[in-house]
Amino acid sequence: MSRFLNARPQSGEPGERRSLPRIVAALWRRADPALRMRLGGSMGLLAGIAALNAAFPLLLARAVDALSRPDAGAGGLVLWLLVGYGVAQWLSRALNEWRWSLFGPLEQGFGRILGLAVFKHVHGLSLRFHLGRRTGAISRTIDNGLRAMRELLFDVVFNVLPVLIELALIAVVLLHRFPAHFAALALVTLAFYGACLAVGAEAVRRHMRRAVAERAAAHGQAIDSFLNYETVKYFGAEGLIAQRYDAALGSVERLTLKAFFVRSLSGVVQALILSAGLTLTLVLVAREVGSGNLTVGDFVLVNTYLLQLVRPLERLGQLYRSIREAMAEIDLLLDLMVEKPEVVDRPGALPLPAGPGHVRFDRVCFAYDPDDGRTVLHDISFEVPAGRTLAIVGPTGAGKSTIGRLLFRFYDPTAGSISIDGADIRTVTQASLRAAIGVVPQDAVLFNDTIGYNIAFGRFSATPEEVRAAAAQAEIAAFIERLPAGYDTLVGERGLKLSGGEKQRVAIARAILKRPRILLFDEATSALDSRTERAIQANLRRISQGTTTIVIAHRLSTIVHADEILVLDEGRIVERGRHAELLARGGAYAALWARQAADHARAAE
Numbered sequence: 001m002s003r004f005l006n007a008r009p010q011s012g013e014p015g016e017r018r019s020l021p022r023i024v025a026a027l028w029r030r031a032d033p034a035l036r037m038r039l040g041g042s043m044g045l046l047a048g049i050a051a052l053n054a055a056f057p058l059l060l061a062r063a064v065d066a067l068s069r070p071d072a073g074a075g076g077l078v079l080w081l082l083v084g085y086g087v088a089q090w091l092s093r094a095l096n097e098w099r100w101s102l103f104g105p106l107e108q109g110f111g112r113i114l115g116l117a118v119f120k121h122v123h124g125l126s127l128r129f130h131l132g133r134r135t136g137a138i139s140r141t142i143d144n145g146l147r148a149m150r151e152l153l154f155d156v157v158f159n160v161l162p163v164l165i166e167l168a169l170i171a172v173v174l175l176h177r178f179p180a181h182f183a184a185l186a187l188v189t190l191a192f193y194g195a196c197l198a199v200g201a202e203a204v205r206r207h208m209r210r211a212v213a214e215r216a217a218a219h220g221q222a223i224d225s226f227l228n229y230e231t232v233k234y235f236g237a238e239g240l241i242a243q244r245y246d247a248a249l250g251s252v253e254r255l256t257l258k259a260f261f262v263r264s265l266s267g268v269v270q271a272l273i274l275s276a277g278l279t280l281t282l283v284l285v286a287r288e289v290g291s292g293n294l295t296v297g298d299f300v301l302v303n304t305y306l307l308q309l310v311r312p313l314e315r316l317g318q319l320y321r322s323i324r325e326a327m328a329e330i331d332l333l334l335d336l337m338v339e340k341p342e343v344v345d346r347p348g349a350l351p352l353p354a355g356p357g358h359v360r361f362d363r364v365c366f367a368y369d370p371d372d373g374r375t376v377l378h379d380i381s382f383e384v385p386a387g388r389t390l391a392i393v394g395p396t397g398a399g400k401s402t403i404g405r406l407l408f409r410f411y412d413p414t415a416g417s418i419s420i421d422g423a424d425i426r427t428v429t430q431a432s433l434r435a436a437i438g439v440v441p442q443d444a445v446l447f448n449d450t451i452g453y454n455i456a457f458g459r460f461s462a463t464p465e466e467v468r469a470a471a472a473q474a475e476i477a478a479f480i481e482r483l484p485a486g487y488d489t490l491v492g493e494r495g496l497k498l499s500g501g502e503k504q505r506v507a508i509a510r511a512i513l514k515r516p517r518i519l520l521f522d523e524a525t526s527a528l529d530s531r532t533e534r535a536i537q538a539n540l541r542r543i544s545q546g547t548t549t550i551v552i553a554h555r556l557s558t559i560v561h562a563d564e565i566l567v568l569d570e571g572r573i574v575e576r577g578r579h580a581e582l583l584a585r586g587g588a589y590a591a592l593w594a595r596q597a598a599d600h601a602r603a604a605e
Contacts, residue, residue: 063151065297126342137220145333189277200266355388355421391559438516446495
């Protein structure tokens with residue numbers, strides 16, 4: 001047993017990695033012209049700041065050389081050079097502060113574009129993906145990935161690019177004014193610095209990527225335990241889930257500390273490289289000044305440039321490490337973005353043609369995983385004429401709910417075809433197909449919003465009167481009206497403030513409000529008491545007149561009125577017919593009926 005309790009869910013292998021440049025290119029294409037102009041303006045502003053920063057030492061060096069002359073005077077060239085130096089310093093700082101007013105709209109604009117794209121993508125993924133992932137882990141991956149993308153945008157545009165521009169400008173000045181061996185020394189220093197930076201940052205990224213994945217798993221465990229609060233209490237499992245959560249956090253801690261150690265070690269080596277390069281360069285310049293080949297102003301120029309570059313280079317090193325750490329978060333988001341939907345519209349798919357709702361399954365076979373050799377449905381064929389009611393019964397695991405999922409096209413059959421009004425559902429758009437089908441699932445899950453919102457979700461254009469009418473038909477209007485807040489009552493996370501029967505009736509009202517061509521009830525009244533069930537069944541029979549209805553049922557008493565009943569066992573149709581016919585045959589259906597009648601009689605004693 002402990003093997004199962006301590007087992008950790010495995011995340012899927014990452015798919016083909018979508019490159020970050022492609023994500024950035026997609027963001028650029030979706031950005032409106034104003035956002036693009038703002039980004040262009042920001043780049044121009046940053047180039048201006050870099051140019052001003054490169055000009056400071058030149059002004060200061062000229063002033064020092066002027067002061068070194070015997071005829072130097074405070075009212076002449078020196079004064080104007082120093083005034084220019086001060087104005088340039090102010091202008092650089094003013095522009096640097098102004099960039100924040102540009103960054104806010106950029107961050108929010110691109111963040112909104114990316115956030116919406118990720119949201120739509122995840123909702124477009126197939127049911128199989130969502131059943132295999134923890135909601136909390138997905139949520140954390142999205143939140144952290146979007147935050148990391150915003151940080152990356154800021155770091156690249158407002159920190160990395162200015163430093164690179166400034167480096168290029170300073171390199172041009174140094175090459176123009178000083179011997180080539182100075183530039184060679186600077187390049188060697190930068191090469192060693194860059195190599196150390198890249199190696200250290202990659203090691204940090206590896207540890208941080210694993211830490212991020214572990215943190216997402218820990219977050220998923222926490223969310224899972226909160227959603228199953230009652231189950232935890234029922235089994236007194238607080239200690240167990242706390243132990244599992246602590247183990248996950250411990251793994252995060254170990255990996256993060258490894259990353260911090262590597263980051264610190266890399267920073268120490270980088271500081272040594274910069275200090276050695278700075279010292280050696282100044283020694284060489286001092287010798288040239290002593291021999292008369294360079295002036296004191298040149299020494300000040302080189303010293304100022306080097307000191308001016310040390311902080312940006314150190315900052316660049318920190319930024320590179322931060323970017324690599326952010327990439328650990330972004331990697332997981334990119335893995336999510338390259339997930340392919342299992343069910344997609346074909347090129348040129350058309351809306352489902354108008355029709356009365358004739359459903360046909362033709363030799364349908366299905367396996368959730370074709371590689372494991374377990375086929376869930378075998379050669380299923382049936383028709384539901386428009387306006388008729390088909391019931392599907394059978395033991396647990398017979399494949400009843402799978403038929404509903406195939407009709408709604410959560411999956412495609414591995415063989416055979418499904419059609420509505422003569423159109424193969426694989427050839428029509430998913431949106432039009434799903435608009436034609438109203439589903440009441442066995443486990444009704446509601447949004448953490450009001451009762452009115454959850455019912456109106458069936459048809460967004462419905463009026464309040466139509467919402468109330470649907471609630472009345474689902475036998476829940478009287479209950480809602482007794483509540484202090486009425487239809488504005490909040491139902492809680494997943495509808496947990498309501499009982500199972502109340503949630504089920506809200507789901508039924510939602511399906512009624514949709515006015516679909518086809519109604520699918522997947523054991524929709526299983527959570528109701530007998531009295532409420534009888535009232536709702538009477539209403540449903542009245543409402544579904546003229547509407548094609550498929551009822552997946554456990555209680556046989558709820559489907560005696562069906563025009564046809566299919567009996568499934570191990571994925572095969574073993575019997576079909578009307579209620580009276582099937583009882584008369586004395587087969588599987590009759591045995592199920594007798595068993596349920598006996599259970600009901602024992603319960604009544």
